[in-house]
Amino acid sequence: MSASGRAFVAGATGYVGREVVAALRAAGVETVAHVRPDSPRLAEWTRRFAALGATVDSTPWEEAPLRDRLVALTPTHVFALLGTTRARARAADQAGAPAADYEAVDYGLTAMLLRAAQAVGPRPRFVYLSAAGVREGTGNAYLAARVRVERELRGAGVHYVIARPAFVTGDDREESRPAERWGAMVGDAALAVVGRLGGRALEARWSSITGASLARGLVRVAFDPTLVDVELFADQLRG
Numbered sequence: 001m002s003a004s005g006r007a008f009v010a011g012a013t014g015y016v017g018r019e020v021v022a023a024l025r026a027a028g029v030e031t032v033a034h035v036r037p038d039s040p041r042l043a044e045w046t047r048r049f050a051a052l053g054a055t056v057d058s059t060p061w062e063e064a065p066l067r068d069r070l071v072a073l074t075p076t077h078v079f080a081l082l083g084t085t086r087a088r089a090r091a092a093d094q095a096g097a098p099a100a101d102y103e104a105v106d107y108g109l110t111a112m113l114l115r116a117a118q119a120v121g122p123r124p125r126f127v128y129l130s131a132a133g134v135r136e137g138t139g140n141a142y143l144a145a146r147v148r149v150e151r152e153l154r155g156a157g158v159h160y161v162i163a164r165p166a167f168v169t170g171d172d173r174e175e176s177r178p179a180e181r182w183g184a185m186v187g188d189a190a191l192a193v194v195g196r197l198g199g200r201a202l203e204a205r206w207s208s209i210t211g212a213s214l215a216r217g218l219v220r221v222a223f224d225p226t227l228v229d230v231e232l233f234a235d236q237l238r239g
C-alpha cells in the first residue's frame with residue numbers, strides 16, 4: 001500500500017514500534033519516531049530509523065513539551081505503542097528511578113500522548129495498541145491500565161483505532177520473554193487443533209501474531225478511511 005500523511009510513533013523502539021516505523025516508511029508515510037531522551041540506545045536508534053528514512057524525535061515525556069512538539073509537527077496519525085513489563089517496573093524501583101509500572105507508563109504516558117494529540121489541529125487519528133481481554137472491572141493491573149486509556153480515548157474527540165491482539169511474539173523479538181513465548185506456543189498449538197476441527201475464525205482471532213505482521217496491519221487500518229473509531233482483533237490485523 002502507499003499512503004500520505006505524517007505519523008508520530010510513540011514506543012517506536014519496541015518490538016511492534018520499530019516494525020510500525022518500517023511499515024510506515026515502506027508505505028511512503030513521513031514518519032517521526034519517538035525515542036525517549038534518556039534512552040541509552042538513542043544514537044543507535046537515530047541511525048537505524050534514519051536508514052529507513054524516518055526522523056527521530058526525543059522530546060521528554062512531559063506534558064507541555066510533548067504537547068508543543070505534537071502541535072508543531074501536526075501529525076495526521078499518532079501511534080501509541082508503549083508498554084512496560086513487571087520486570088522493568090521492578091528494575092526502576094530498585095534503581096530509585098521514576099515509577100515505571102503499568103499505571104505510570106501504559107496508562108500515564110499513553111494518556112499524556114492522547115492529551116497532546118487533542119491539542120493538534122486538525123486532530124490526528126489515534127492508533128492505540130491495547131490488548132485482548134480488556135474489560136471493565138478487571139482486577140489485573142495490566143488490563144486495568146488499558147481500560148482507562150480506552151475509556152478516555154472514546155471520549156477524547158479524536159478518531160481512533162484500538163487494536164486487540166492476544167500474544168505478540170516471534171523469534172525476532174530481541175528481549176527474552178520465555179513465559180510469553182511459552183504461553184504463545186501452547187496457545188497456538190491448542191488453537192491449531194481448534195482450527196482443524198473447523199474453528200478457523202477462532203484460531204485467526206486468538207493465535208499469536210508477529211510484530212511485523214501486526215505492524216503492517218496497524219498501518220493498513222490506520223490509513224483506511226472506512227475504518228473510523230473501530231476496535232480490531234488479530235484476525236483483522238494480520239498483515
Ligand SMILES: NC(=O)c1ccc[n+]([C@@H]2O[C@H](COP(=O)([O-])OP(=O)(O)OC[C@H]3O[C@@H](n4cnc5c(N)ncnc54)[C@H](OP(=O)(O)O)[C@@H]3O)[C@@H](O)[C@H]2O)c1
Nearest residue numbers: 011012013014015016081082083084100130131166167168
Ligand atoms: N507482547 C504481547 O504479547 C502483547 C500483546 C498485546 C498487547 N501488547 C502491548 O503492545 C504494546 C507494545 O508491545 P511491544 O511488545 O512492542 O513492547 P516492547 O517491545 O516492550 O516496547 C515497549 C515500548 O515502550 C517504551 N517504554 C517502556 N517503558 C517506558 C518508559 N518508562 N518510558 C518511556 N517509554 C517506555 C519502550 O521504550 P524503550 O525502548 O526506550 O524502553 C518501547 O519503545 C505494549 O503496550 C504491550 O503491552 C503486547
